[in-house]
Amino acid sequence: MPNAVSLPELHETTTQQRVSNATPEIAILIPCFNEELTIGDVIAQFQRELPNAKIYVFDNNSTDLTAERARQKGAILLREKRRGKGYVVQSMFREIDADIYVMVDGDGTYPASSVHMLLDPVLSNEADMVVGSRLNSASQSEFRLMNRLGNYMFLWLTRTIFHAHIEDMLSGYRVFSRGIVKQLPLLSGGFEIETELTIKALERGYRVIELPVDLASRPEGSHSKIRHFRDGLIITNMIFSLARDYKPLTIFGAIGLLLILSGLIPGTLVISEFLRTGLVPRLPSAVLAVGLELSGLIVAMVGLVLHTVVRRFQELDLEMQHLERQISGGDKVGLRLPGRTATQQAEHSSVISL
The missing domain is CATH 3.90.550.10 (Spore Coat Polysaccharide Biosynthesis Protein SpsA; Chain A)
Structure with a gap:
């Protein structure tokens, strides 16, 4: 039996195939x-x-x-x-x-x-x-x-x-x-x-x-x-x-967005004052706004980089699982429960709602 099979194909496993496999x-x-x-x-x-x-x-x-x-x-x-x-x-x-x-x-x-x-x-x-x-x-x-x-x-x-x-x-x-x-x-x-x-x-x-x-x-x-x-x-x-570890873009993206939004509060006041007077009288507020905006962007970029790395490791995980199933020859397919006949196992499996 191929290693990559669909659920319907698995349900069509015959009684003879179940009998031929070793008891787990x-x-x-x-x-x-x-x-x-x-x-x-x-x-x-x-x-x-x-x-x-x-x-x-x-x-x-x-x-x-x-x-x-x-x-x-x-x-x-x-x-x-x-x-x-x-x-x-x-x-x-x-x-x-x-x-x-x-x-x-x-x-x-x-x-x-x-x-x-x-x-x-x-x-x-x-x-x-x-x-x-x-x-x-x-x-x-x-x-x-x-x-x-x-x-x-x-x-x-x-x-x-x-x-x-x-x-x-x-x-x-x-x-x-x-x-x-x-x-x-x-x-x-x-x-x-x-x-x-x-x-x-x-x-x-x-x-x-x-x-x-x-x-x-x-x-x-x-x-x-x-x-x-x-x-x-x-x-x-x-x-x-x-x-x-597994959703870095979600976590770091949320933190970055929070920092960016926080920077808008002092930043809006500074920009509003500058447009009205042409001056930046609130220098600490301006520095705070720029710092928050830059920090938010950096944190979000870190999340994006980590997300790319995690995705690659997830792909490698799936490849390793596929290789393991190929090496094992799908020996878990159709295994029979101890104490059951092949017919009893087939009948019981057919009524499971997945």
């Missing part, structure tokens, strides 16, 4: 910090859904019995000493080798039964990352008011700056292809990791699909680790940092 190795990655009440159930649910998948629990220095519960359920336990979800995700992607990766929080709020739906676009090579959207109109999610407002604010900011058509930027339930896991550079150390994952994947040309999942409330006695104000500021800073 699926890794379920669960980042955890003090989730002793829920981690056992999360592991058990995914063991039922994907009995052949390897389940890895990454413990982030929990002070409760999270690690013991994970071992009792048969998960492979690893530790990340640096505190923060972002560091855990970096370690997961670096240390684990698989064909397909499922990342899910260990708090028991995401349904394991949705994993097949999320896996299918990656299995059929239609997506590099599939996001379980809690904010989709078809989702029945139990959000706290503060969490819902925060999610919508970050979505608005991201859509405005990056023109990205996304529904849920902060979901902790995702499926990844091997290519995106091993090639996407991640720097975040905390809860802003999902923001970095989403924006970098989109800006670097990876295929991202969102599918609806339900979000349940945490069970009684289980507590969220998110600090709304502090983590909200960190996520906002991450959005603007990525905008600086």
